[in-house]
Amino acid sequence: MAEEKIWTAALLVIGDEILSGRTQDRNVAAIATWLNLQGIRLSEVRVVPDVMERIVAAVNALRADYDYLFTTGGIGPTHDDITVDAVAAALGVAVTVHPGARAMLERHYETRGGLTDARLRMARVPEGADLIDNPISGAPGIRFGNIFILAGVPHIAAQMLEGLSGRIEGGRPLLSETLGCWVPESEVAELLEAAEKAHPGTQIGSYPFFRDGRVGANFVIRSPDPARLAACLADLAARLEAAGREVRHGGI
Amino acid sequence: MAEEKIWTAALLVIGDEILSGRTQDRNVAAIATWLNLQGIRLSEVRVVPDVMERIVAAVNALRADYDYLFTTGGIGPTHDDITVDAVAAALGVAVTVHPGARAMLERHYETRGGLTDARLRMARVPEGADLIDNPISGAPGIRFGNIFILAGVPHIAAQMLEGLSGRIEGGRPLLSETLGCWVPESEVAELLEAAEKAHPGTQIGSYPFFRDGRVGANFVIRSPDPARLAACLADLAARLEAAGREVRHGGI
Numbered sequence: 001m002a003e004e005k006i007w008t009a010a011l012l013v014i015g016d017e018i019l020s021g022r023t024q025d026r027n028v029a030a031i032a033t034w035l036n037l038q039g040i041r042l043s044e045v046r047v048v049p050d051v052m053e054r055i056v057a058a059v060n061a062l063r064a065d066y067d068y069l070f071t072t073g074g075i076g077p078t079h080d081d082i083t084v085d086a087v088a089a090a091l092g093v094a095v096t097v098h099p100g101a102r103a104m105l106e107r108h109y110e111t112r113g114g115l116t117d118a119r120l121r122m123a124r125v126p127e128g129a130d131l132i133d134n135p136i137s138g139a140p141g142i143r144f145g146n147i148f149i150l151a152g153v154p155h156i157a158a159q160m161l162e163g164l165s166g167r168i169e170g171g172r173p174l175l176s177e178t179l180g181c182w183v184p185e186s187e188v189a190e191l192l193e194a195a196e197k198a199h200p201g202t203q204i205g206s207y208p209f210f211r212d213g214r215v216g217a218n219f220v221i222r223s224p225d226p227a228r229l230a231a232c233l234a235d236l237a238a239r240l241e242a243a244g245r246e247v248r249h250g251g252i
Numbered sequence: 253m254a255e256e257k258i259w260t261a262a263l264l265v266i267g268d269e270i271l272s273g274r275t276q277d278r279n280v281a282a283i284a285t286w287l288n289l290q291g292i293r294l295s296e297v298r299v300v301p302d303v304m305e306r307i308v309a310a311v312n313a314l315r316a317d318y319d320y321l322f323t324t325g326g327i328g329p330t331h332d333d334i335t336v337d338a339v340a341a342a343l344g345v346a347v348t349v350h351p352g353a354r355a356m357l358e359r360h361y362e363t364r365g366g367l368t369d370a371r372l373r374m375a376r377v378p379e380g381a382d383l384i385d386n387p388i389s390g391a392p393g394i395r396f397g398n399i400f401i402l403a404g405v406p407h408i409a410a411q412m413l414e415g416l417s418g419r420i421e422g423g424r425p426l427l428s429e430t431l432g433c434w435v436p437e438s439e440v441a442e443l444l445e446a447a448e449k450a451h452p453g454t455q456i457g458s459y460p461f462f463r464d465g466r467v468g469a470n471f472v473i474r475s476p477d478p479a480r481l482a483a484c485l486a487d488l489a490a491r492l493e494a495a496g497r498e499v500r501h502g503g504i
Contacts, residue, residue, distance in 0.1 A: 021284030032273030042271045045299035077438035078458040079445035118441030186329035189370030193331035206330040
């Protein structure tokens with residue numbers, strides 16, 4: 001079997017509000033889940049402040065290292081929204097007003113005081129970029145090559161992803177199954193490692209928890225191959241049961 | 253006035269479970285807030301998978317670029333817990349069992365089946381490292397130079413930070429004040445930029461929201477200098493009120 005290409009993506013979160021602790025990020029988990037449905041693995045996340053040279057450096061590192069780069073944040077109308085300028089600087093292209101985005105904004109603000117200079121900032125794109133249709137609210141994202149620029153507000157970012165669903169190339173999604181046990185993970189560590197080694201092409205992650213005064217763990221088996229996943233799942237369950245552990249399929 | 257040193261930190265989150273979307277990270281916001289109380293700015297976050305060379309590369313980049321590096325995740329007893337090995341590899345030192353950590357584990361497991369090989373993994377540290385006391389549950393973190401290795405489970409990571417509070421050098425915390433307005437941020441964008449420019453040493457971030465069918469925004473003013481912060485706050489409130497906007501101190 002020829003080696004299967006694994007499609008990868010990085011996510012660059014741009015925002016002082018995440019680094020200050022003021023805002024709890026909600027985009028990482030949502031974008032990770034969406035990417036997996038497209039057959040793309042989220043392979044790295046970086047969070048950087050609203051500082052031009054920091055964004056430029058991260059964009060250039062990540063767009064080279066992964067198949068795709070997604071960014072969130074910094075595309076509003078205010079002075080701290082510098083993502084478009086930073087991506088354009090990273091690409092070495094100018095910033096221009098996109099006619100399609102301008103037309104959308106003109107329609108939107110027709111009955112809301114008109115298109116001011118500040119609002120027109122939201123139609124700016126790196127020269128040569130395309131818009132990402134937003135099928136729900138209309139506010140578009142921006143695509144340039146392998147870079148996808150999304151809003152920071154989670155429900156708007158999610159709408160922009162909706163416009164991209166099924167439109168960018170990926171491979172097979174990473175599938176997962178979960179087994180839960182009321183057991184300290186240290187008591188089954190060797191068993192987990194042996195099961196993973198017995199099933200090449202699978203990974204087993206162990207996620208301990210403490211709940212209702214008891215310790216337990218969920219064991220997550222991951223593979224892009226359904227047959228390997230099923231074999232590893234059955235084997236791990238059998239090993240745990242042979243060791244006298246009660247196993248809950250689907251996790252605890 | 254001599255230029256004030258700004259102490260910086262990076263956070264490296266190690267974990268497939270964050271990148272797969274399975275787990276919502278809770279450590280970034282908590283560590284950011286704690287660091288600010290120590291007078292240290294969280295300046296970058298990276299999330300990487302449980303892959304040795306990816307952790308090593310990130311550790312070496314981040315420990316050089318910032319005053320401190322914190323890591324979360326990957327310090328349990330199972331095969332997917334490779335943070336200690338990766339940090340040791342990045343530092344070019346061996347991994348050894350720390351006698352203090354071993355003694356703690358022996359006490360803890362005395363009545364719980366004894367110290368197995370898997371459990372002893374949790375006493376391993378990069379050679380020359382110190383333990384970070386955990387005043388609450390006893391499970392220690394690890395310090396080596398400017399690197400601090402914390403658990404991934406949020407309440408345990410928080411306990412380890414408790415043991416570090418007031419013990420690592422920082423500068424002045426970044427202070428912040430918030431003003432809220434029921435206004436589309438695009439209508440006050442010029443005003444925000446002018447207020448920020450009029451007060452060097454301050455930053456104003458604009459965070460729009462949509463709630464109960466209305467749009468609004470919170471404007472967060474940040475500065476390490478209380479006098480500058482207060483002056484910018486008063487000026488921004490005055491500018492917003494002069495523009496006919498009702499201002500809510502503390503935000504909406």
